[in-house]
Amino acid sequence: MKKKLVFLCWVVLISCLFSPVRVRGEISDNVEKMPQTDSIQFSLLTCAPGNEIYALFGHTAIRYQNFSRGVDLVFNYGMFSFNTPHFVYRFVKGETDYQLGITPYPYFESEYAFRGSSVYQQILNLTYSEKMSLLKLLQDNYLPENRIYRYNYFYDNCTTRARDQIEKSIQGQVVYPSVSWHKTFRGIVHEFTKGSPWDELGIDLCLGAEADKPIDIRQQMFAPFYMRYFAQDAYIQTPDGGRRPLVLREEKIVDAELEAESSWGISPMVTATLFLLLNVIIGFFQWKKQTIFWGWDILLYAAQGIAGCIIAFLFFVSSHPTVGSNWLLVLFNPLPLFYLPFMIYRELKHKKDLYHTCNLVYLTLFIVLFPFLPQDFNLTVLPLALGLLVNAASHVLVLNKK
Structure with missing residues (x-):
């Protein structure tokens, strides 16, 4: 099992290292030579939680498909390396750097299927010009001088980055549904750590009173599945007064079951x-x-x-x-x-x-x-x-x- 996991990690790593050179050329060609018939589709991907502590809350990415050119890529703002110098110290200090990575979709799908995490796809209801705008934003974000960012778990993570790029590309305003519940950062964290009491204790020992203050809808979107929920019923308010749903439809593109890891026998x-x-x-x-x-x-x-x-x-x-x-x-x-x-x-x-x-x-x-x-x-x-x-x-x- 461990040998398979190591092999898969190497495959994903190699794909991330070598595919971006080819990918960038494809993106540039798409911007310059895109035919008038719209064959592009953007989707918001939400990945189910994994067993590792950094995967307990799920993950968010953006999928880009160009059917006429046979391009299928995933833009992932959650790339990081444990081999970064002084990683543990920088993590504790709050100076962890993440970066945008580009991965061919088959590798992305294989990784989450292998770890037992389902993936949900929400196809975005964007116009042709909005898709071109989003493509250009992602291309600019992937430039060497832009792809690295200072990660902040609650306020600037893989989910909020994906949301912000989508909103910037839209000609109008995204309006999210209102809710009657009141949430806090700690409360949402506990929803995803119920099956991991030791991880929950460790996080609780670190979080302070600020994590117990009520947070608004936008702040709740730090959690991938909350982002998925709010996106499902969100709509786009256009400058001319029109309205259209943000998401055309949702589908489960990876149907996997997470294998429960043996936890400590004592709580x-x-x-x-x-x-x-x-x-x-x-x-x-x-x-x-x-x-x-x-x-x-x-x-x-x-x-x-x-x-x-x-x-x-x-x-x-x-x-x-x-x-x-x-x-x-x-x-x-x-x-x-x-x-x-x-x-x-x-x-x-x-x-x-x-x-x-x-x-x-x-x-x-x-x-x-x-x-x-x-x-x-x-x-x-x-x-x-x-x-x-x-x-x-x-x-x-x-x-x-x-």
Whole structure:
């Protein structure tokens, strides 16, 4: 299975590298020599989610077909490479660069059929001049100096880029249907992470309060399937007062079934509850034996501090949207990691340390205010905070009794 996947990836990569040279010439020829009979068709492609975290929300692309010339290409704004220098650091910092790629449709279809993701095609109801305009926009976007862009998951991604190019090519205004529901970025993310609780927890730990604010229809279109939904009932309002539907018809062009990958046998909530239980047991024995288990403390405070460093980096440095308003910084911050050497030193010297008393008060306030903070926290955070609280309480009891 893995060998087939690697082979397919190489095929797709080679096609992306070598087909654009030929493709650009075909596009130029089409613009200059297009016959009066319209044989061009543009479609909005929406791909079903995959198993990888970057594919959990689906994908959007634009399909270009010229039936008289036998051209069938996919313009894909979601191309990126894990081999980019410092990819992980740049991703965390919010400086990930994506680019527009052009792939022959058969390769695109094979890739999504192989991974088990269905593809839906919405044929766009464009005039001849609008199709020429869209073709020219895509050609300009594919120029070496234009094809790379700074990716922003909520505001500038493969879906919003495709939508914007289509709207720019239209002589008139695209009017999308109104809806009665109220959505947030986090709420939409949760719709696509229901079957991936660990991925959902990781995303929730990074997103801040801004992700819980209501967003309008246009902002909801960051998600491919929301874009597909709104496009289906959208219409084009022309300058002369005419109206026509944006989408002529929709069809399923890749009918595939995603193979469910084996997930961790234990959920985040169960893991966090076991963490709380472990702290209760350790705290009890610490109180019973009147001694502190420093091995556990080193592991606990180091883990809490490292998690805090990541959230603090996202909060203060990263340019990712919504991460700069994360109230979890109150619970997970670098302070425990930085203070750990002083904590051990003071214990070895038998000096009084008020850190655990302050930590106990601090954690108690966080848990009491948990339901009232302006952020929708993942419920897994609660047993984690309670575990830290139990640990702090056991320290205070042991040190006071001593």
